[in-house]
Amino acid sequence: MMAQIEPTVIKLAETRIDEKGIQELASRYGASDWLNRVRPTQPNDAEFLIELSGRTCYKSFGLGLNPNVTRIRENSRDYLTNVLEKGDGSILEHATVTFAFLNVSRVFTHEIVRHRAGTAMSQESLRYVRPREIGLWVPPDLETASSKVSETVREIEKRYHDLEAQFDWDKMTFEQKKRVTSALRRILPDGIATNLIWTANHRTIRWVIEMRTHPSAEVEIRTVFDKVAEICIRDYPLLYGDFTSKKLDDGTTQYTPKFSKV
Numbered sequence: 001m002m003a004q005i006e007p008t009v010i011k012l013a014e015t016r017i018d019e020k021g022i023q024e025l026a027s028r029y030g031a032s033d034w035l036n037r038v039r040p041t042q043p044n045d046a047e048f049l050i051e052l053s054g055r056t057c058y059k060s061f062g063l064g065l066n067p068n069v070t071r072i073r074e075n076s077r078d079y080l081t082n083v084l085e086k087g088d089g090s091i092l093e094h095a096t097v098t099f100a101f102l103n104v105s106r107v108f109t110h111e112i113v114r115h116r117a118g119t120a121m122s123q124e125s126l127r128y129v130r131p132r133e134i135g136l137w138v139p140p141d142l143e144t145a146s147s148k149v150s151e152t153v154r155e156i157e158k159r160y161h162d163l164e165a166q167f168d169w170d171k172m173t174f175e176q177k178k179r180v181t182s183a184l185r186r187i188l189p190d191g192i193a194t195n196l197i198w199t200a201n202h203r204t205i206r207w208v209i210e211m212r213t214h215p216s217a218e219v220e221i222r223t224v225f226d227k228v229a230e231i232c233i234r235d236y237p238l239l240y241g242d243f244t245s246k247k248l249d250d251g252t253t254q255y256t257p258k259f260s261k262v
């Protein structure tokens with residue numbers, strides 16, 4: 001039977017600092033004073049790694065390390081805000097977040113794969129996985145016709161299982177099953193629920209939030225990236241502090257950065 005499902009976002013992983021490593025780097029760089037002063041006040045590993053990487057460029061851990069530097073931004077917020085303002089986004093690529101996008105459609109996955117720079121993706125395979133049922137999120141624009149949608153999906157599901165029954169699965173090798181499963185998926189709808197693991201660096205995440213929560217983007221990807229934006233603004237306040245939000249008529253939220261495409 002068709003299962004009505006909701007797209008879900010789970011944060012799975014994020015970049016972690018190796019404390020011994022940063023101590024060694026700081027001692028080689030003459031930046032131990034800076035490390036001991038700043039690290040306790042900035043325990044967020046992603047933001048700390050990005051700041052550390054950026055400061056390495058000019059040895060701007062303190063005055064005296066680089067004779068050309070006569071003034072430094074002391075605190076992390078000022079430093080990272082300046083990075084965003086100048087558009088020095090490449091250092092944001094040092095830290096990543098991994099999300100599970102569950103119960104998203106193949107409409108969604110087809111769109112998210114268009115963002116290639118700074119991403120890694122692993123999607124549930126419809127060559128290997130033979131679905132027992134079609135899970136489908138009913139978008140708000142179809143809510144008034146939701147019983148008709150269910151009926152249509154149930155019909156496709158029935159036809160799928162009729163076709164599936166034409167094959168003697170118990171006598172097939174794994175390779176044969178894979179080939180037929182892959183052939184059969186062609187009659188499944190784009191809206192069928194799937195699962196995707198998505199890793200992206202912070203430069204990319206900022207860009208995709210901006211693009212995909214824009215009112216002109218598709219409603220499902222907006223719904224998913226609203227959740228991504230909420231997590232990132234909560235967990236990385238200095239990297240996403242310039243985003244403002246605006247509620248849209250359909251209940252989704254648009255997130256717009258002050259500094260676009262850093």
Ligand SMILES: Cc1cc2nc3c(=O)[nH]c(=O)nc-3n(C[C@H](O)[C@H](O)[C@H](O)COP(=O)(O)OP(=O)(O)OC[C@H]3O[C@@H](n4cnc5c(N)ncnc54)[C@H](O)[C@@H]3O)c2cc1C
Nearest residue numbers: 113114115116117118204207208211212214215216217218
């Ligand atoms: C509202 C909306 C509607 C859309 N409609 C369509 C549509 O109808 N048809 C369609 O085909 N697509 C459509 N797209 C997808 C769109 O065309 C892009 O492919 C997608 O948004 C990926 O963004 P990006 O090009 O910024 O790439 P990303 O991979 O996100 O890259 C980020 C940035 O890195 C740089 N970059 C990445 N790769 C390269 C490269 N190879 N060379 C140089 N610079 C690079 C660019 O500055 C790029 O903007 C739509 C997207 C949106 C948001």
